[in-house]
Amino acid sequence: MKIIYAGTPEFAVPALQALLDSEHHVIAVYTQPDRPAGRGRKLTASPVKLLAQTHEIPVYQPLNLKDKEAQAEFKALQADLMVVAAYGLILPKQILEAPTHGCLNIHGSLLPRWRGAAPIQRAIAAGDETTGITIMQMDIGLDTGDMLYKSELPILPSNTASEIHDQLAELGADALMKTIDLLEQDALQPEPQAEDAVTYASKLSKTEAILDWSHSATTLVRLVHAFNAWPVAQTKVEDKVLRIWRASADHVPVKESAGTVINESPEQGVQVACGEGSVWLEEVQLPGKRPMQIRDFLNGRSLLGQTLG
Numbered sequence: 001m002k003i004i005y006a007g008t009p010e011f012a013v014p015a016l017q018a019l020l021d022s023e024h025h026v027i028a029v030y031t032q033p034d035r036p037a038g039r040g041r042k043l044t045a046s047p048v049k050l051l052a053q054t055h056e057i058p059v060y061q062p063l064n065l066k067d068k069e070a071q072a073e074f075k076a077l078q079a080d081l082m083v084v085a086a087y088g089l090i091l092p093k094q095i096l097e098a099p100t101h102g103c104l105n106i107h108g109s110l111l112p113r114w115r116g117a118a119p120i121q122r123a124i125a126a127g128d129e130t131t132g133i134t135i136m137q138m139d140i141g142l143d144t145g146d147m148l149y150k151s152e153l154p155i156l157p158s159n160t161a162s163e164i165h166d167q168l169a170e171l172g173a174d175a176l177m178k179t180i181d182l183l184e185q186d187a188l189q190p191e192p193q194a195e196d197a198v199t200y201a202s203k204l205s206k207t208e209a210i211l212d213w214s215h216s217a218t219t220l221v222r223l224v225h226a227f228n229a230w231p232v233a234q235t236k237v238e239d240k241v242l243r244i245w246r247a248s249a250d251h252v253p254v255k256e257s258a259g260t261v262i263n264e265s266p267e268q269g270v271q272v273a274c275g276e277g278s279v280w281l282e283e284v285q286l287p288g289k290r291p292m293q294i295r296d297f298l299n300g301r302s303l304l305g306q307t308l309g
Contacts, residue, residue: 081100104138133168151172254274269281
């Protein structure tokens with residue numbers, strides 16, 4: 001099939017690579033305009049654009065697809081199918097209906113749970129034991145289209161959003177190719193989403209990353225792992241911000257007030273009292289420094305008896 005691929009970040013790269021390795025023909029790639037990045041704020045191409053360029057595929061970067069000229073350019077490509085993965089632009093009806101088989105979306109959750117912008121992080125923060133990929137037929141709603149194919153992935157207590165992100169990106173590529181095979185065999189069985197099971201994964205904000213030690217250890221560890229690698233959980237130590245990349249929960253009751261550092265060990269971590277139980281900090285980061293394992297953090301440094309937050 002002649003396929004248009006639309007995606008922007010790293011999450012969208014494995015699926016594009018899978019299409020490039022297949023018998024299908026990627027005739028064009030759509031991605032977000034180049035953005036300033038790094039300390040020099042130099043204009044930087046998206047990961048999807050970089051991959052497309054290495055394969056000499058035409059790249060289109062419209063500011064939006066509501067413009068008549070952009071829509072005409074899209075329709076002129078005469079695609080059989082469009083595949084979308086974390087593109088970042090709203091697709092109007094004219095675009096969705098232009099390819100012969102419409103548009104497929106690779107979504108990082110088991111729909112209808114976690115529609116929206118941050119499905120991986122919200123699943124971890126909520127304590128979901130499984131997540132996965134849903135390949136859906138796109139319509140004009142926010143992740144509201146019929147479900148075509150699903151692949152599940154367990155979430156372990158130690159998993160971070162970064163790890164689940166990478167696993168789902170690979171799982172999404174596999175699920176996409178299986179969906180396209182079924183499409184070519186006319187064997188897809190579209191399943192409408194149950195509206196009574198819908199949850200929304202709202203966009204992440206930096207303010208959410210400030211930990212409230214009065215919460216339970218379980219809740220706090222979920223947040224730490226959900227916010228790795230952005231916006232990264234944080235707390236105050238004296239007048240400095242301490243970012244927390246990894247942690248584990250200890251459910252043994254403690255008598256100290258929430259936020260108090262009650263123990264520290266190079267092997268286990270820094271133990272912080274919470275509303276219920278305590279949290280062991282295992283990987284942290286000081287301002288201007290790289291993330292470090294707790295044994296390195298404690299080398300010549302102690303937080304014992306201090307109150308965080």
